[in-house]
Amino acid sequence: MKDITRTLARYACAARFDDLPSAVRGEGVRALVNYVGCAAGGAHEDDVDLMVRFLGEFDGGAQATLVGRSERLDILNAAFINSMSSAALAFNDTHFITVAHPTSPVAAALLALAERRPMTGRDLLHALVLGVELQCRAGMILTVPPAVSAVGLSMQGMVGSIGAAVAAAKVLQLDETGMTTAIGLAANQSAGLREAQSTMASHYTPGHAARCGLAAALLAARGFECSGSMLEGAKGFAVSFAQQPNLAAAIDGLGERFEISTLAYKPYPAGVVIHPIIDACLEIVREQPLDAGQIERVELRLNPLAAKLTNVVDPKDRGQALVSFQHWTVSTLLYGAAGIAQVANTIVRERTVAELRRKVSFVNDESVSREAAHVRVVLKDGSVRVASVSHCRGSVERPLTDADITTKTEDQLRMVFAPERARAIVAQSWRIETLTDLGPFCRALAQENEHRSAGA
């Protein structure tokens, strides 16, 4: 299949905002709102603090806002931090077909650029939709059957840089060759391994993708050159990262179907494959709570991907617990909720919780979809409670409502901003399409030093 990179580039260059279906624009706004909350919510994680200090040593000057923080960094470094922080609580959006988290690197690159050159809300929205679209389509080359890619390749690392590059190249108004080069330079920096999961390094990956992608677009704008066939070439992205890559998946229905319409927003800060388990556990304890002493064992029937990605029986800290299906099973059953509070280190390290995690068994079942799970809790008194979920909350079939996203986003913004300010930021984010200059919007996402103690 020829000219895939150029076909995608030509589409992105020619696309006009007014041609987007209004539902697609609406999804762009939802993605942005959700992103803003996630970036603020993760802004003061230890690893983000560390990266801000580190990048500050190698920084070209206070060019752009860091969401939820008081420092400013150059636009490449700001893109890094604003993508990293939005992934730090694993609360960002998901494209299920690829298991990528596409909005983080795209929105982070765009917000950084918006403080360097004039950009309207419509510019940002359109570039965001396109960056998500081409990123997801690049990922589908590697993941839509018959394609098979190694489970170790982090999909957000593989394609996040491509998304950031496309979005930045669109607002920079690059021509077809420039856009092709931006995609190519981004693919040349695709990187990230799932072995890093649940360590600081797993949050480095989306930050790095945003920085590399934004650099790719800026370099293309300055005349840096790359092969025009980086995705489909004989030594390119597709054959390097997949067996039987599916090049057709990258262009089927381009401009007609929009991948942003299939994004899922997480109701829980857990690995997405764990969400149906959480929903089932919530159902089991909704009417009648359980305490640790009552539970004999828990049996799960799951899509095989769940255990492949999140089988962590003995997490040491919150980072590991976020992607432990055993931890979420137990904490949800015991606390009747699945928020940031239920993965606090104190709960992760509690002896009762640790012991119960070892009593969670699972069976892989290919007939169970990735959005489904069956949970069976056997109690010490011999009774059994069961729940099955076919489509988890936040999945395409059961999307979060706009009100759900507002609630989730405000909750996270309140981790760094006073409540009225959090409300104002959410309201402005929903109105992004009406803003004629994003500069003030971006600067309003900064945290003034003196407000920290009030919010934290």
Next chain:
Amino acid sequence: MKDITRTLARYACAARFDDLPSAVRGEGVRALVNYVGCAAGGAHEDDVDLMVRFLGEFDGGAQATLVGRSERLDILNAAFINSMSSAALAFNDTHFITVAHPTSPVAAALLALAERRPMTGRDLLHALVLGVELQCRAGMILTVPPAVSAVGLSMQGMVGSIGAAVAAAKVLQLDETGMTTAIGLAANQSAGLREAQSTMASHYTPGHAARCGLAAALLAARGFECSGSMLEGAKGFAVSFAQQPNLAAAIDGLGERFEISTLAYKPYPAGVVIHPIIDACLEIVREQPLDAGQIERVELRLNPLAAKLTNVVDPKDRGQALVSFQHWTVSTLLYGAAGIAQVANTIVRERTVAELRRKVSFVNDESVSREAAHVRVVLKDGSVRVASVSHCRGSVERPLTDADITTKTEDQLRMVFAPERARAIVAQSWRIETLTDLGPFCRALAQENEHRSAGA
């Protein structure tokens, strides 16, 4: 196979310079001398100019020298440029088993660090040897049979960051955990596709590797965390980038055999797999020159890798011609030499040369080694000239002498420095082991503005 990453890290931390065989130290010096010339020779290529200007926009200050240039950049950006420039003429060293070019990112990271903290010549040499060693061994996981990796994965991109990280972590005196983290963070940034070959982007790859690797070590020093099993883990480097990865190859004979002893230094600025063809062509015209009008056709019998990597019948410019076996075959036969002059754009675009390139045919022959080639020139008068090379110049069996390396290095240094200065730099590079502070050595590699016109 368990604990590969940690085993490598433990070795690198415990290693002492005085325990290195003197031949290994000597190879370290040869690698450094060769590197210095390559970095100067490529310092004013168009793509390097462009990257210096670009990185200058996002730079933390004049911390380190750029070899052969007058600008100074922060150490991450300097590491990028000094690795990129040393690869820009494809004249850097080669580790044949992996087809990586290990010294570039390692030496570039070390020279940058040497201006930030005190470093002796012995410190640099030892770290260089270790960075080359562990980088090559990581690459061997992917390339030593039964391992098979996709031909599109750039090996210098896959492992260069690991080499730079190990070397920097050694001079930073990180402990075993820090070294393990540095290797892991570097592997998490392994990136680069051979589809970019012969474009500017292919020189971006080694620059990026140096920057990412140095950042990995600095981050590990500051407490950033990563999985301890990034190379061997179930979702790690080995299984992500190879079928049947050879983990044993990473640790077999560790501390006894040294991969730096197997490095090849290029006598010609061509893709290494082309070198035996060049040697054979030189032999054919040594006694009796040929001119274009005499040649009917040229038939090559080659190891299959040669055509797999360098089959470029119609290169558009020097960048593409550097990795075109057809171009080197023709230009060597016509000009009786194979230097930078024989890939000048004027020669690449000459009609006679272009026509003759189309008359070069090849046969793949698995029985021909990668260091061998058979060349048969059929002349219009019906006569035939043949030459066979079993080990090309610059291969392990036929290494360049120290004098060859001096000549090659001085030639390149003279592209930017006055002759007496070039000679002085080469002489000091050979004496690197005796230097107690590398700061002045590094600063002496800078080009004063006013000298450019004299040298260029």
